[in-house]
Amino acid sequence: MRHIYHPAAFDPSLPVDSYWAESAPPLSVELSKLTGDETCDVAVIGAGYTGLSAALHLARDHGVDVRVLERGQPGWAASGRNGGFCCLGGTKASFDTLAGRHGRDEALRFATTQVEAVELVRELSQSEGFDVEAYGEGEIEVAHQRRHVAGLEAESVRMREIYGLDCRVYRKDELRQAGMAMGGGEAALYIPLGFGLHPMKYVRGLAEAAVRRGARVHGDSPVETWQKSDGWHILTTPGGTLRAKTVIVATNGYTPEGLHPGLDGRVLPALTNIITTRPLSEAEREEQGWTTPVPAFDSRTLLHYFRLLPDGRFLLGSRGGLNAAPGSAAGKKADMQKRLARMFPAWANIEISHFWRGFVCLAADLVPHIARLPDDRSVIHALAYHGNGVSMGTWAGRAAARLAVQAAPDDEIVPAVAGQPLPRFPLPGLRTLYLRGAYAAYWLKDEIL
Numbered sequence: 001m002r003h004i005y006h007p008a009a010f011d012p013s014l015p016v017d018s019y020w021a022e023s024a025p026p027l028s029v030e031l032s033k034l035t036g037d038e039t040c041d042v043a044v045i046g047a048g049y050t051g052l053s054a055a056l057h058l059a060r061d062h063g064v065d066v067r068v069l070e071r072g073q074p075g076w077a078a079s080g081r082n083g084g085f086c087c088l089g090g091t092k093a094s095f096d097t098l099a100g101r102h103g104r105d106e107a108l109r110f111a112t113t114q115v116e117a118v119e120l121v122r123e124l125s126q127s128e129g130f131d132v133e134a135y136g137e138g139e140i141e142v143a144h145q146r147r148h149v150a151g152l153e154a155e156s157v158r159m160r161e162i163y164g165l166d167c168r169v170y171r172k173d174e175l176r177q178a179g180m181a182m183g184g185g186e187a188a189l190y191i192p193l194g195f196g197l198h199p200m201k202y203v204r205g206l207a208e209a210a211v212r213r214g215a216r217v218h219g220d221s222p223v224e225t226w227q228k229s230d231g232w233h234i235l236t237t238p239g240g241t242l243r244a245k246t247v248i249v250a251t252n253g254y255t256p257e258g259l260h261p262g263l264d265g266r267v268l269p270a271l272t273n274i275i276t277t278r279p280l281s282e283a284e285r286e287e288q289g290w291t292t293p294v295p296a297f298d299s300r301t302l303l304h305y306f307r308l309l310p311d312g313r314f315l316l317g318s319r320g321g322l323n324a325a326p327g328s329a330a331g332k333k334a335d336m337q338k339r340l341a342r343m344f345p346a347w348a349n350i351e352i353s354h355f356w357r358g359f360v361c362l363a364a365d366l367v368p369h370i371a372r373l374p375d376d377r378s379v380i381h382a383l384a385y386h387g388n389g390v391s392m393g394t395w396a397g398r399a400a401a402r403l404a405v406q407a408a409p410d411d412e413i414v415p416a417v418a419g420q421p422l423p424r425f426p427l428p429g430l431r432t433l434y435l436r437g438a439y440a441a442y443w444l445k446d447e448i449l
């Protein structure tokens with residue numbers, strides 16, 4: 001198996017150095033490696049939000065004998081190192097594109113799914129009794145140039161039509177008073193849905209809940225080969241083999257090429273980078289004028305995302321970069337520091353406490369895929385949330401569980417938008433080149449044109 005980026009980025013034995021890993025309590029349950037030859041009804045590959053949500057729902061709601069195989073430990077990958085935005089999203093295709101592909105009703109159904117997904121995270125943390133450190137209600141989009149202000153007004157109207165949400169647009173002269181003042185900020189749209197959370201606390205809470213409900217989760221158990229014989233899938237890890245009638249693939253941006261031929265050349269992992277500052281004093285936050293706890297992003301296509309954390313620390317994230325080799329980290333961290341200084345000038349010289357990065361997952365048609373493989377209906381995959389998998393991955397895991405037990409016809413479980421076969425990228429060997437071209441075009445659009 002191989003990856004289209006430097007292999008070190010997929011090695012769970014190397015430290016991630018995220019603020020989240022440092023500040024989350026350790027898992028309270030023991031997870032053993034898979035050893036010997038085992039059998040179960042449903043095997044899940046990957047212990048992030050998607051795989052753990054699938055396992056939790058299978059064990060709790062459907063009484064299924066389910067095991068999860070994870071290359072590292074739960075939350076080692078994107079689910080333990082993201083920005084913690086539990087918000088609307090999952091696709092990079094516009095509503096009109098989705099309505100053109102599947103009709104307006106199905107596009108609206110997918111919008112409802114996004115709302116449900118946010119609520120599902122909140123509901124699971126309450127019903128399973130774990131703390132996700134929810135912080136800041138809603139989400140903010142900041143116009144980073146004057147010409148994007150009209151776009152925010154239009155977005156506000158669309159939010160009402162599509163999601164039924166009453167948003168508010170803040171003018172430039174209202175931003176400081178609202179605690180949303182930043183370099184280049186011309187206006188802001190407040191979206192009254194979503195919240196920020198601690199991603200590692202969330203993924204560990206899900207893992208503990210899944211185990212408590214009867215799922216078996218095996219860490220340090222990478223699937224190295226996958227065969228099928230007499231209707232059984234046989235997944236081989238270094239310590240043992242697992243036989244299952246159904247497999248759920250929940251590997252998202254960490255999916256290796258060669259895991260299953262039905263997935264090869266079909267996902268495009270993309271790097272995203274995060275820095276956090278040391279905790280800022282109240283006076284330092286006031287000086288900049290950014291005091292809101294609400295998670296925010298800007299109007300760039302290659303967007304920045306940012307939020308204050310409960311201890312006063314500031315988190316800034318940004319997509320981009322094609323070099324995932326360990327030696328490239330220092331340059332990327334310096335680049336992120338420059339962005340912080342430009343966007344939040346009062347914090348230009350504030351100490352950076354952590355820098356880390358990881359992979360989100362794109363599909364060629366820019367929508368999530370929660371479906372069976374066309375050539376083998378006993379293989380279900382749930383992935384490609386386009387950088388928005390905190391809520392959508394959780395929802396997709398539950399939907400994958402329902403597909404696995406055939407709780408209803410597939411198209412009743414998953415909206416048409418997300419229920420299609422995962423398309424192969426044309427000339428998949430060129431995937432990182434496509435990304436290079438897209439980044440250059442987006443940079444021109446965001447900064448120059």
Ligand SMILES: Cc1cc2nc3c(=O)[nH]c(=O)nc-3n(C[C@H](O)[C@H](O)[C@H](O)COP(=O)(O)OP(=O)(O)OC[C@H]3O[C@@H](n4cnc5c(N)ncnc54)[C@H](O)[C@@H]3O)c2cc1C
Pocket residue numbers: 045046047048049050051069070071072073074075076077078079080081082083084085086087221222223224250251252253254255256259272273274305317356357358359360361382383385386387388389390391392393
């Ligand atoms: C830096 C960063 C910031 C982000 N910010 C946000 C945000 O603020 N809000 C948001 O909604 N989304 C955000 N995302 C995206 C979000 O984190 C992901 O969409 C989500 O975590 C996907 O969850 P998952 O369970 O599908 O995949 P992952 O959490 O990536 O888990 C996949 C798992 O599969 C395992 N795996 C892969 N191959 C094998 C194998 N052969 N055998 C066994 N296991 C295997 C991996 O080890 C990994 O643990 C961000 C992502 C990154 C990287």
